[in-house]
Amino acid sequence: MRCDAPRAQRFFQCGVAAGLTGCELMRRQACGAMVWSRWRSAVIVSCACLLAAGCDLLVxxxxxxxxxxxxxxxxxxxxxxxxxxxxxxxxxxxxxxxxxxxxxxxxxxxxxxxxxxxxxxxxxxxxxxxxxxxxxxxxxxxxxxxxxxxxxxxxxxPPAARHVYEGMAHAAMGRHEQAAASFRAALALDPGSLAAELGLVESMATRELPAALERSAGIVAAHPDSALAWYTRGALLARAGESAAAADAFEHAQARIGQLDVPQQAALFAAQAETHFVLGDLAGARAAIGALQNVAPGTPVAKLLSARLHMAEGRYSEASAELHRALQTAPELTQARFMLAIALVAQGHLEQASQRLAEVLAETPANVEARQLLAQVRLRLSDPNGALQTLIPALRADAGDGRLVALMDELTASGGIGATGIELLEKAFAQDRDNERLALQLASAHLRNGSPERAVELLRAAPAGAADGRREALLVEALVKSQGTAAARAQVDALLRERPGDAATVSLAASFYAGTGELDAGRRLLERALQQSPNEPLLLTTLARLEWRAGHVARARDALQRVLHQDAGNAAARMALARLELRTGNATRAGELLEPLRADPTAAEPRLLLARIALMNDDVQRTKQLVDEALDSGAHRADLHNAAGSMYLNAARYDLALEHFLTATRLAPDVPLLWLNLGRTQLGLGQGAAARSSLDKALELQPGWIAAEGVMAFLELQEGHTGAALARMARLKDANPRDAAVHALDGDINLSLQRYVDAARAFETALDLRPARELAVKAYHARTASGQGDADLPLRRWLAGQPDDHEIRKLLAQALIAGGDRRAAIAEYERILAAMPDDAVTLNNLAWQYFEAKDARALTLARKAHALAPEEIAIIDTLGWILVDAGHLEEGLKRLRDAANRSGAPPDVGFHYAFALARSGAQREAVQRLQALLAKHASFPSREAAQRLLEELEQPDEGG
Missing domain, CATH: 1.25.40.10 (Tetratricopeptide repeat domain)
Incomplete structure (x- = not known):
């Protein structure tokens, strides 16, 4: 190289000759010290520039x-x-x-x-x-x-590679068997082909997920450093619902992220985000979405997942904005439209949401999720027929989606399917008579709207076992309402002969037997089935309902706890156990069971039950908050307003009930039940004219409806029209001589008129027609009020057929005590304890009867009852009183003080405490207690005894 070449040329030649070390090469040139010295500074600067950029120009x-x-x-x-x-x-x-x-x-x-x-x-x-x-x-x-x-x-x-690519193409086209064959062919040629192994497990997963998972475990064991192997296993685990294990597999893949191309990296981060969403790990989802945005910025999937995150955090307006941007980039993205509709619903923009959902269904008519949401939106917009029209195509397509059927059932129960809705279903069914699900929904609608005969006709035509046994349950219900118990029993017995080991059939039969008072027959069925399937949730929950009905609270609780031991998230079992705890006075435990269910934003029922607990505690503000949550979770359906109104109605909060029933009748004006409840509420508020109008509407929609006729009769009684009420009852009895409900209503009317003999006769007639414990109880009370002998005869008759109904046996024991037969009462209580040794109430009552009979066993039983229910005032009082009588004055006084100072303690407990104070020598305090007690309570069972004790204590001490 010539060193006297022009300066720039020399620098470029140096760069070309020496690449990134051109400066070192120049220092080696034999061009003379003078040249080097003269250009030394320029060379340093220029070489630096060339190293930074210019040198590459000639590479x-x-x-x-x-x-x-x-x-x-x-x-x-x-x-x-x-x-x-x-x-x-x-x-x-x-x-x-x-x-x-x-x-x-x-x-x-x-x-x-x-x-x-x-x-x-x-x-x-x-x-x-x-x-x-x-x-x-x-x-x-x-x-x-x-x-x-x-x-x-x-x-x-190469042949092996060709088979792998063929498998990929077939898999992408949904030809999974052909894909699997191609991947196996590749493995036959190249047993070590990782691509073929991964393709095969993905194809297997469409039909044999457990086998695919097992094989994928072997692949990652053989290829622990393969990112794609870990990613594939994570995807399979996520599909199997093993989210935590999937997240771990994805972490392994991410640690080797450089092996994956950009689409695979994006898929990995998207899958990680989805898994974190499932696990409720929003921080993890946010990190995965951030990584996705780094490798695939601005892509629709990144925008969709970002919107998902906003929605999970409750930031629906930000989610809407992100989804709008995604649709601007990819207007064909149906999933973005659907998510946007969800965000709009959450913000209350129902009309806009309805429009977006209609667009989704126009593009993807088979989208059941969109149909469900649009139906809910139409319900909230007070358009039940629009909701029904939205759902019918999915039924005609025989989608088989359980949630769709549940929504149809909700629509039916909420009154969304009135006369117009039934007409729509009939037209659809006329065009598609072989559609089982459509037939069942139509039958259900007729059944709920007072046409059980048409329901039976439709159900008889449907094939046995249609819709997973739903047809059988509907048919039994329709037969009861149209042809009576005997016809329904024949159907149930036939089902049991056909399917003796089927859990759904056994549960249906046991429930039917329990409803007719044959609790033992139902229990035997369930116990036999549970010997074969001891952990079947359906059988256990049915057993719990039966045991509860029989008064076996501990057995019912045990059955439900067995379900929850297997599956703590079983919402039905949680709800049932919460109701049981609530009925037995344990509201705190009921609330603990219900609170986790609020995590489901669509769960209305737990919120309404929590609202009931709050109302029991007089916390109206929390009650309203929970009711509002329930209504929001269920799209403000008419049935939810009815449930909220019924809760207030049962608590005699007529003012709060009224607004819900008014809203319900606006949402579903064709539903008789809603008008009936509105009438009952107006009756409670003293709005007689409005109540009559509402009841007339109910009877217009369902002529001859016994429930509405009964409330109308009570309205006539309230208005002083006794003759009109009795005439109404006479017409009902003439039209329905064999209807137990009519005779039970006749008994209620006569009871309110204090015509106790007639009331007892009516209740006993109803009991003969339809054995039911509530009728036995009403007949007993009516006979007692009439002064008839053998007042407890209805209770004995019931127990003859249902000897294990211990709640009725407790009532019989009380009747025997009232009749002065303590020995017989003790025998009944002892029989109950033989079956229910830990029943605190029975222990307490028997302890008291032993005490009255001077039986030394009283104290032992009282202590056991207190150990089981240490917060019950009556139980504390019994123990304290027995302790004082037995000479354990200090302990007895402590127990009685505890009972008397509790909120809601009855006056008899105060008397017992005053008596113990007097016996302990604290006579001044005893006098003060008695004076306050007698001044506050004009009447209570121990008042005479309290008055005598006060007089004795106030007498001057003659010896003094």
Whole structure:
């Protein structure tokens, strides 16, 4: 090299000759010290510039290709792309560089650019280096048929690889059996092919997920450093619902992220985000979405997941904005429209949500989720018929979605399917008579709207076992209402002969027997079935309901706890156990069971039950808050307003009930039940004219409805029209001589008129027609009030058929005590304890009877009762009183003080405490207690005894 060449030329030549070490080369030149010294500073500065940028200007395309290959080896694909583009700018026909650029573009997720570059290099993909790449690009562009055609035509691709690509194409087209065959063929040629192994497990997972999971475990064990193996296993675990294990597998894949191309990285981060959402880990989801936005910024999937995160955090306006941006980028993205509708519903923009959902269904008519949500929106917009029209196509398509059926049932129960709705269903059924689900929904609608005969007709025509046994349950109910108990029993017995071991059939039969008073028969059925399937939740929950009905609280609780021991999240068992605890006075435990169910934003029932607990505690503000939550969770359906109103009505809060029943009748004006409840509420508020109007509407919708006729009769009594009420009852009895409900209503009317003999006769007639414990109790009370002998005869008759109904036996024991037969009462209590040794109430009552009978066992039983129920005032009082009488004055006084000072303690407890005070020598305090007690309570059972004790204590001590 000539050192006297022009300065710039010398610097460029140095750069070309020495690459990135040109300055060192220049220092080695033998050009003389004078030249070097003169240009020393310039050389240093210029070489620095060349090192930073200028030197690359003269790098050859071949060098750039080698550099690009080095970057690819290090997974630095964007750097490789820069080198290749520079190489091609200098030499456009550089085939190897263009093929590698196509490869890099594909790695970066730009299959379209990859196709363009490869077309420039080898349009026909004739060179072996490009053939395989062509197939991969076709697969990325979803040109599966083209890929398969190329694989058949091109023999240059190795056979094992060809089978792998064939499997990928078949799998993408949903041909999973063909895909599995292709992957197995690849493994036969190349047993070590990881791509074939992973493709095979993904194909297997469509039909044999457990086997695919097992095989994937073996793959990661054999290839622990493969990111794709860990990603595939994570995807399979997520599909199997094993979210925590899936998240762990995805973490392993992320630790090796450099092995994955950009689309695979994006898929991994998206899958990680989904898994974190399922686990409720919003921080983890946020991190995964951030990583996704780094590798695939601005992509629709990144926007969708970002919107999901906003929604999970309750930031629905931000979610809406993100989804709008996603739709601007990809207007064809149906999932974004659906999510936008969800966000709009959450913000209360129902009309906009309805429009978006209609767009979704226009594009994807089979989208059941969208149909469900649109139906709920139409309900909230007071358009039940619109909701029904939305759901009918899914029923006609026989979607088989349990949630769809549940929504239809809710719509029916809420009154959304009135006369107009039934007409819509009838028209749809006329066009599709072989549709089982449509037939069942139509039958259910007729059943709920007072036409059980038409329901029976439809159900008889439907095949046995339709809709997983739902047909049988509806048929039994329809037969009871249209043809009576005997016809329904024949159907139940036939079902048991056909399917003796089926849990649903056994549960249906046991429930039917329990409803007719045959508790023992129902229990025997369930116990036999549980011997075969001891942990079947349906059988256990049915057993719990039966045991509760029989008064076996501990057994009912045990059955439900067995369900929850297996599945703590079983909402039905939690609800049932909460109701049991509430009925037994344990509101705190009931609340603990219900609170976790509020995590489900659509769960209205737990919120309403929590509201009931709050109302019991006089916490009206919390009650209203929970009711509002329940209404929001269920799209303000008429049935939810009815449930809220009924809660207030049962608590005699007529003012709060009224607004809910008024709203319910506006939402579903064709439902008789809603008008009945509105009438009952108006009756409670003294709004006689309004109540009559509401009841007339109920009877217009359902003529002859016994429940509405009964309330109308009570309205007539309240208005002083006794003759009209009795005439109404006479007409009902003439029209329904064999209807137990009519005779029970006649008994209630006569009881309110204090015509106790007639009332008792009516209740006993109803009891003969339909054995039921509540009728036995009413008949007993009526006979007692009438002064008839053997007042407890209805209770004995009931117990003759239901000897294990211990609640009725407790009532019989009380009746025997009232009749002066303590010995017989003690025998009844002892019989109850033999079956229920830990029943605190029975222990307490028997302890008291032993005490009255001077039986030394009284104290032992009283202590046991207190140990079981230490917070019950009556039980504390019994123990304290027995202790005082037994000479344990200090302990007895302590117990009685505890009972008397509790809120809600009855006056008899105060008397007992005063008596104990007097016996202990604290006569002044005893006098004060008695004076206050007698001044506050004009009447209570121990008043005379309290008055006598006060007089004794106030007498001057003659000995003093």
């Amino acid at each position: 050859s395309p071949e060098v750039r290709l080698e550099r690009a290959r080095g970057h690819v080896a290090e997974a630095e694909y964007r750097a490789a792309m820069i080198e290749l583009k520079n190489a091609l700018a200098a030499q456009p026909e550089f085939h190897e560089a263009r093929v590698l650029l196509a490869e890099v573009a594909l790695w970066l997720g730009d299959a379209t650019s990859a196709r363009i570059e490869l077309d420039k290099a080898d349009p026909q993909c004739e060179r072996s280096a490009a053939a395989e790449l062509c197939v991969r690009i076709d697969l990325a562009l979803r040109r599966y048929d083209a890929a398969l055609a190329r694989l058949r035509a091109d023999s240059s691709i």
